[in-house]
Amino acid sequence: MKILLLGMNHRTAPLEVREAYAVQEPGPPLRKLVESDEIDEGVLISTCNRVELVVTTRQPEAARLRMRRFFGQEIGAGRAAEDPSLDDFLYDVSDHQAMGHVLRVASSIDSMVVGEPQILGQLKDAYRAAVECGACGPVLSRLFQHAFSTAKRVRNETRIAERPVSVARVAVDLTRQIFEDLRDKRALLIGAGDMIEAALDALQRDGLGSVLVANRTRSRAEALAEQFGATPHALDEVGELLAGVDVVLSCIGGDQPLLSADQVRGALRARRSRPLFLIDLGVPRNIDPAVNELDNAFLYDIDDLQDVAAANVEERRRETLRAEDIVREEEQRFDGWLVALQAVPTIQHLRSRAEAIRSAELERALRRLELDETQREELEKLTRSIVNKLLHAPLSRLRADTDREEGLAMLEAARALFALDDPDAPGADADADGELMAEAAPGDAGRDDHGE
Amino acid sequence: MVELHQVVAAIYLAAGVGALLGVVLPAPRMARGAVWGLALGAVVHAIAFASLHRADPTPSLTDLPAALSLTAWLGNVFLLLLMWRLRVTGLAAIAGPVSFLAVFTAALRLPDSAASAVAAELGAGSSPHAHVLLGSAGLALLGLAGMAGLFFLIEHRRLKAKRPLTRSLRLPSLEALDRVNASALAVGFPILTLGVITGMLWLQEAMGTLWSGSAHETWSAVAWGIYAGLAAARFAGHQGARQAAASAVAGSAFLIFAVVGVGLLA
Structure with a gap:
C-alpha cells in the first residue's frame, strides 16, 4: 500500500x-x-x-x-x-x-x-x-x-502563530498593549481605506466599545458610520472629538498634517493624561510625528506598523525550524504505525501457516495414538501453547511501532525465515483458504495470540 | 517554623523564576504556572505564620523579621486579588523574587528575634500589632504600586521607541499597570497613614510621647510626607500615568529604605 x-x-x-x-x-x-x-x-x-x-x-x-x-x-x-x-x-x-x-x-x-x-x-x-x-x-x-x-x-x-503579521492585527495587538479592556474604549476613524477599515474591523472583533467617524464629506462619513455602527462627524470636529476618544485611526488625503502636536497636547490635558493611541495610515502622514514625543500619546504610522509586522514574520520563520522538528517526530510516529499496518498480512500469514502445520501434525499423531477424549484435549492444548509461545516474540516484534526501514527489513526477514512466499513450504496450502486479512488495521489482528 | 519559612522562600523563588521566564521568553503557560506558585506560596506562608504561635520563644509581630515576612505575605495576597481582576500576571516576575528576599531574610533572622524584645521594652496591647499590621499592609500596597510603576516605565519606553514586540518581554498593558498603581496608592496611602497614627499611639502608651525622634520615626515620617504629596498630585489630576509610575517607583524605593532599610541597619 x-x-x-x-x-x-x-x-x-x-x-x-x-x-x-x-x-x-x-x-x-x-x-x-x-x-x-x-x-x-x-x-x-x-x-x-x-x-x-x-x-x-x-x-x-x-x-x-x-x-x-x-x-x-x-x-x-x-x-x-x-x-x-x-x-x-x-x-x-x-x-x-x-x-x-x-x-x-x-x-x-x-x-x-x-x-x-x-x-x-x-x-x-x-x-x-x-x-x-x-x-x-x-x-x-x-x-x-x-x-x-x-x-x-x-x-x-512553538510561537509560530503568536505574533500578528498583518498591519491590521499589529494595530490591534499594540492597542491591547496600551489598553486593558477595549469594551469601554472609543475609536475615532478619520477618512477611509481598506487597511484602516480592516484595522477597525479587527478592533471591533476584539470588543471595541464605540466608534466615531469623521470625513471631509458628510455623506461619506454617514455611509461609513452605517457600515461600522458609528456616529458620523464632520472633519472640522476632529479637534474637539480627540479628548473623548482612546484610539485614532487616520487615513485621509491632504498635504498638511490634520492633527498637530499642540492639538493632541490639549486633548491629553483634557483627558487628564489618559493614554491616546494614534494610528496614522495616511501618505502623506495625517498626524504630526512630534505627537509621539508627548507623554501618554503613542503614534504609529504605516511604516512603524509594517516594521512590526515584518519582524513578526521573521519571528514566525524562526519558529518554523522548531515546528519542523515536531513534524519530523510525528512523521516517524506515523511511519511506525504504517509499517505496523503493513505487518498485519505477514502476521496473519505466519499464524495461519503455523496453525496449519500444528493441525496437520496433531492430526497425524492422533491417528497413530489411541487416546481418550481428555487426553486428546490436553494434547490439543499443549500443541497450541507451544505454537503460541514460539510465535509470541517474533509477532510482537513485527507488531511493534518501529521506524520505516527497520520495520520493513524485519517484515522481509520474517517472510524469508518462515518461507511465507514459498508455495511448497509445509502448511502453504492454508494460504489459499482466504484467512489473510490484508486490510485489517494494526491492533485488530493477532491480539489474541498472547494467551498460552 | 523557620524551616517552613525556608520552604515558603523556596516556593516564592521558584514562582519568581517561572514568572521571569514567562515574561522574558515569553511563555504564557509558565507565567500562569508562576501565579499558581505564588498562590501556593501565600497559602504555605499563612500556615507558617500560624505556626509562629507554637514556636518557643514566640517571635513577636513587632520584630522586624516577622513584620518583613508579614509584608511579603500581604503583598502577595493583594497582588493575587489584583490578578483576579486584571491581566497583570507579569508582576509576579518582581513579586516572586522580592517576596523570596523578604521571607529568606526573615527566616535567617527569626531565630535571633528573641522573645519579643521590642514588645517587652515598649509594652504590649493592641496598638503595636495594629501598627505592624497596618504599616505592613501599607508598605506592601505601595511596594506593589512601585512594581507596577517599574513595568509601566519599561513598557511605555518600548512602545514609544516602537521596538518590535517580538522576542522580548511580554508585560501587562499600560492601562492595567496604571490601574494597579492607582488602586494600590488609593488604598495603600490611607492604610499607611493609619499605620503611622497607630505607631504614634503605641509610643504614647509606652513612653508617654507621640514622637521620640528615633531614626525609624524620622524616616517613616519623611516617607509618609512624600506619599502624601504623591497621592495629592495623582488624585488631583496633576500627574499623568507616566509621571505617576515614575513617582511610584521612587516613592516605594524610599519607603522601603525608610522602614526596612533603616530597621535592618539599626
Missing part, C-alpha cells in the same frame, strides 16, 4: 491556475475517484492557496495516471481537458514525503502566511467531506487525525 499526493499550491501555480482547479464540492469527484480500482482512499484539499489530492493505493503507477486524469479532466473547470502546461504546476510525492507534506500543511508551515490558523479548519473540512462521501478509509483517517494533532502540538509548543 502506498500513499500518493498530487497537487499545486501558491509556490507552483499562479492564482489564475489555482482558481481554475479549485473545487467547491469535493464529494462527487472524490466518490467517482475511489470507485476506480486503482484508488483505495482519497481526500481532496482545495483552498485558495492549494489544490491537493491525497490517495492510498496498491497500484501506484496506475493510480498516478488516474490522479493526473482527475486533475486534467474532472476538476479543471474551464480549462482544456488535457492542458499540456498542467504538469508544470503539479508536484507529485509519495509515502514518507506525502505524509510529511500533509502534516506540514496542517501545521501551517507550508502556508503562504506561516502560522495562519485557517488552514487547519480547511483541512478538517476536506477530511469531513471525504468521510461523508465514503472516500476516506482507515489509513487516510489515521493520517489526517495525526495531522490535526501534530498541528495542535506545533501551535502549543
Whole structure:
C-alpha cells in the first residue's frame, strides 16, 4: 500500500491556475475517484492557496495516471481537458514525503502566511467531506487525525502563530498593549481605506466599545458610520472629538498634517493624561510625528506598523525550524504505525501457516495414538501453547511501532525465515483458504495470540 | 517554623523564576504556572505564620523579621486579588523574587528575634500589632504600586521607541499597570497613614510621647510626607500615568529604605 499526493499550491501555480482547479464540492469527484480500482482512499484539499489530492493505493503507477486524469479532466473547470502546461504546476510525492507534506500543511508551515490558523479548519473540512462521501478509509483517517494533532502540538509548543503579521492585527495587538479592556474604549476613524477599515474591523472583533467617524464629506462619513455602527462627524470636529476618544485611526488625503502636536497636547490635558493611541495610515502622514514625543500619546504610522509586522514574520520563520522538528517526530510516529499496518498480512500469514502445520501434525499423531477424549484435549492444548509461545516474540516484534526501514527489513526477514512466499513450504496450502486479512488495521489482528 | 519559612522562600523563588521566564521568553503557560506558585506560596506562608504561635520563644509581630515576612505575605495576597481582576500576571516576575528576599531574610533572622524584645521594652496591647499590621499592609500596597510603576516605565519606553514586540518581554498593558498603581496608592496611602497614627499611639502608651525622634520615626515620617504629596498630585489630576509610575517607583524605593532599610541597619 502506498500513499500518493498530487497537487499545486501558491509556490507552483499562479492564482489564475489555482482558481481554475479549485473545487467547491469535493464529494462527487472524490466518490467517482475511489470507485476506480486503482484508488483505495482519497481526500481532496482545495483552498485558495492549494489544490491537493491525497490517495492510498496498491497500484501506484496506475493510480498516478488516474490522479493526473482527475486533475486534467474532472476538476479543471474551464480549462482544456488535457492542458499540456498542467504538469508544470503539479508536484507529485509519495509515502514518507506525502505524509510529511500533509502534516506540514496542517501545521501551517507550508502556508503562504506561516502560522495562519485557517488552514487547519480547511483541512478538517476536506477530511469531513471525504468521510461523508465514503472516500476516506482507515489509513487516510489515521493520517489526517495525526495531522490535526501534530498541528495542535506545533501551535502549543512553538510561537509560530503568536505574533500578528498583518498591519491590521499589529494595530490591534499594540492597542491591547496600551489598553486593558477595549469594551469601554472609543475609536475615532478619520477618512477611509481598506487597511484602516480592516484595522477597525479587527478592533471591533476584539470588543471595541464605540466608534466615531469623521470625513471631509458628510455623506461619506454617514455611509461609513452605517457600515461600522458609528456616529458620523464632520472633519472640522476632529479637534474637539480627540479628548473623548482612546484610539485614532487616520487615513485621509491632504498635504498638511490634520492633527498637530499642540492639538493632541490639549486633548491629553483634557483627558487628564489618559493614554491616546494614534494610528496614522495616511501618505502623506495625517498626524504630526512630534505627537509621539508627548507623554501618554503613542503614534504609529504605516511604516512603524509594517516594521512590526515584518519582524513578526521573521519571528514566525524562526519558529518554523522548531515546528519542523515536531513534524519530523510525528512523521516517524506515523511511519511506525504504517509499517505496523503493513505487518498485519505477514502476521496473519505466519499464524495461519503455523496453525496449519500444528493441525496437520496433531492430526497425524492422533491417528497413530489411541487416546481418550481428555487426553486428546490436553494434547490439543499443549500443541497450541507451544505454537503460541514460539510465535509470541517474533509477532510482537513485527507488531511493534518501529521506524520505516527497520520495520520493513524485519517484515522481509520474517517472510524469508518462515518461507511465507514459498508455495511448497509445509502448511502453504492454508494460504489459499482466504484467512489473510490484508486490510485489517494494526491492533485488530493477532491480539489474541498472547494467551498460552 | 523557620524551616517552613525556608520552604515558603523556596516556593516564592521558584514562582519568581517561572514568572521571569514567562515574561522574558515569553511563555504564557509558565507565567500562569508562576501565579499558581505564588498562590501556593501565600497559602504555605499563612500556615507558617500560624505556626509562629507554637514556636518557643514566640517571635513577636513587632520584630522586624516577622513584620518583613508579614509584608511579603500581604503583598502577595493583594497582588493575587489584583490578578483576579486584571491581566497583570507579569508582576509576579518582581513579586516572586522580592517576596523570596523578604521571607529568606526573615527566616535567617527569626531565630535571633528573641522573645519579643521590642514588645517587652515598649509594652504590649493592641496598638503595636495594629501598627505592624497596618504599616505592613501599607508598605506592601505601595511596594506593589512601585512594581507596577517599574513595568509601566519599561513598557511605555518600548512602545514609544516602537521596538518590535517580538522576542522580548511580554508585560501587562499600560492601562492595567496604571490601574494597579492607582488602586494600590488609593488604598495603600490611607492604610499607611493609619499605620503611622497607630505607631504614634503605641509610643504614647509606652513612653508617654507621640514622637521620640528615633531614626525609624524620622524616616517613616519623611516617607509618609512624600506619599502624601504623591497621592495629592495623582488624585488631583496633576500627574499623568507616566509621571505617576515614575513617582511610584521612587516613592516605594524610599519607603522601603525608610522602614526596612533603616530597621535592618539599626
